[in-house]
Amino acid sequence: MTVATQLRIVIIEDDRDIAIAWEKLLNDSGHIICTGNYNSVEAARNIIFRYPPDVILMDIGLPGMDGITFTREIKEKNITTEILICTVFHDHENIFNALKAGAGGYILKSAPPDEMLHAIETIYAGGAPIDVQIARKVLTYFRPEKKELIAPLTRREEEIINRVSKGYRNKEIAELMHISAETVRTHIRNIYSKLQANTRMEAVNKYFGPGKR
Amino acid sequence: MTVATQLRIVIIEDDRDIAIAWEKLLNDSGHIICTGNYNSVEAARNIIFRYPPDVILMDIGLPGMDGITFTREIKEKNITTEILICTVFHDHENIFNALKAGAGGYILKSAPPDEMLHAIETIYAGGAPIDVQIARKVLTYFRPEKKELIAPLTRREEEIINRVSKGYRNKEIAELMHISAETVRTHIRNIYSKLQANTRMEAVNKYFGPGKR
DNA sequence: TCCAAAATACGCATTTTGGGTGATGCGGCA
DNA sequence: TGCCGCATCACCCAAAATGCGTATTTTGGA
Numbered sequence: 001m002t003v004a005t006q007l008r009i010v011i012i013e014d015d016r017d018i019a020i021a022w023e024k025l026l027n028d029s030g031h032i033i034c035t036g037n038y039n040s041v042e043a044a045r046n047i048i049f050r051y052p053p054d055v056i057l058m059d060i061g062l063p064g065m066d067g068i069t070f071t072r073e074i075k076e077k078n079i080t081t082e083i084l085i086c087t088v089f090h091d092h093e094n095i096f097n098a099l100k101a102g103a104g105g106y107i108l109k110s111a112p113p114d115e116m117l118h119a120i121e122t123i124y125a126g127g128a129p130i131d132v133q134i135a136r137k138v139l140t141y142f143r144p145e146k147k148e149l150i151a152p153l154t155r156r157e158e159e160i161i162n163r164v165s166k167g168y169r170n171k172e173i174a175e176l177m178h179i180s181a182e183t184v185r186t187h188i189r190n191i192y193s194k195l196q197a198n199t200r201m202e203a204v205n206k207y208f209g210p211g212k213r
Numbered sequence: 214m215t216v217a218t219q220l221r222i223v224i225i226e227d228d229r230d231i232a233i234a235w236e237k238l239l240n241d242s243g244h245i246i247c248t249g250n251y252n253s254v255e256a257a258r259n260i261i262f263r264y265p266p267d268v269i270l271m272d273i274g275l276p277g278m279d280g281i282t283f284t285r286e287i288k289e290k291n292i293t294t295e296i297l298i299c300t301v302f303h304d305h306e307n308i309f310n311a312l313k314a315g316a317g318g319y320i321l322k323s324a325p326p327d328e329m330l331h332a333i334e335t336i337y338a339g340g341a342p343i344d345v346q347i348a349r350k351v352l353t354y355f356r357p358e359k360k361e362l363i364a365p366l367t368r369r370e371e372e373i374i375n376r377v378s379k380g381y382r383n384k385e386i387a388e389l390m391h392i393s394a395e396t397v398r399t400h401i402r403n404i405y406s407k408l409q410a411n412t413r414m415e416a417v418n419k420y421f422g423p424g425k426r
Numbered sequence: 427t428c429c430a431a432a433a434t435a436c437g438c439a440t441t442t443t444g445g446g447t448g449a450t451g452c453g454g455c456a
Numbered sequence: 457t458g459c460c461g462c463a464t465c466a467c468c469c470a471a472a473a474t475g476c477g478t479a480t481t482t483t484g485g486a
Binding site for chain 2: 096099100103104122125126127128129130131132133135136138139142143164165166167169197199200201202204205
């Protein structure tokens, strides 16, 4: 923004044709310069750790180490390079793994050229370019199940399972709620029968969902 | 797409000027028709439940019921209307609550007109228009940073706490891992000491994070 | 090769849970 | 009025989990 500094980008993509097309697209843009073009993580690793570019345009399906694993490795080393995943994969597995690994954006190879340029600018500016179809999948992550199928718990039971999930013991819950520990036990047993659980952990998992583990 | 069907949209926004500007913008687009313009959820509720539009353009800060709560209400009734949140709020709290409530998109009022039109088309086409700055915050949700503060667990300990978190009993874990239940106990004790926990639920919460509860 | 960490295992005492059974009071509702 | 869901509490017994100590074997590196 301030100066006519060029954005330094490294491409990691094993499809020769695509890699070349990208490089040309980027270099032709004027303010972006492609400082490296590798067909595998192994080929790119050293130079990237030594001279981190501003952005890495990375594929997921690569020979040897995959792009997601490399993304994780880079972020674990606290390298500030932004990573833009550009791939054909649009399944939950790959998307979430990439985002969890620390990818700063996720677009599809089918995206038009100008969208990719825009994505690169966006990611460097601190935004997160995410394909709208991908974004939709990310959203569903926030409201997973329509878990109204589970037997509804009463107010009291809800209060208790909440505390159980936080790690409180029956005795502690009893004190917090000013009731007898026996009553807590009774409520928990009712919860178990409703959720078909036999242990606290089971009940918590069934009620709140398996959790992000 | 198939026919020249107009996209039916309802606006819920309490700022008169903004509401009027939006309505004009939408109607001028040609293929979008604003079928309602309300300054509160209360005013819009009945008509929306009776004749759900394709998309609702909703503010968050409204007099009476807020947009997020209404979003939740709509989704809980399984109404298929898409909800596009357009607000000035860009804090985690509002963003995540809106997404969890079932919003299909989240843009800022500062967005240029054409971006809003594009967002509406996107949301109706099944995509999720999310402001790039907002998307970045969503991404950080996937990377809770730190985590290295916690004492690292050994492979064996990790295996065990994973199973503990799934609700297995020591005896069951022992069988699964072909080791003695006593060994499982020992590992768990070591985990407790590392995580400073005293119960399985505590250990699980400290290791995996309090979870989405 | 030698050390330290990790993984394995037992014993004993105590606390916490889970399963069974039963009981009381309260408030809504047909 | 009587039934039912909900919340409350109690007592018995067994299983599971927890606390503390100790010890051996395996493994991975310096």
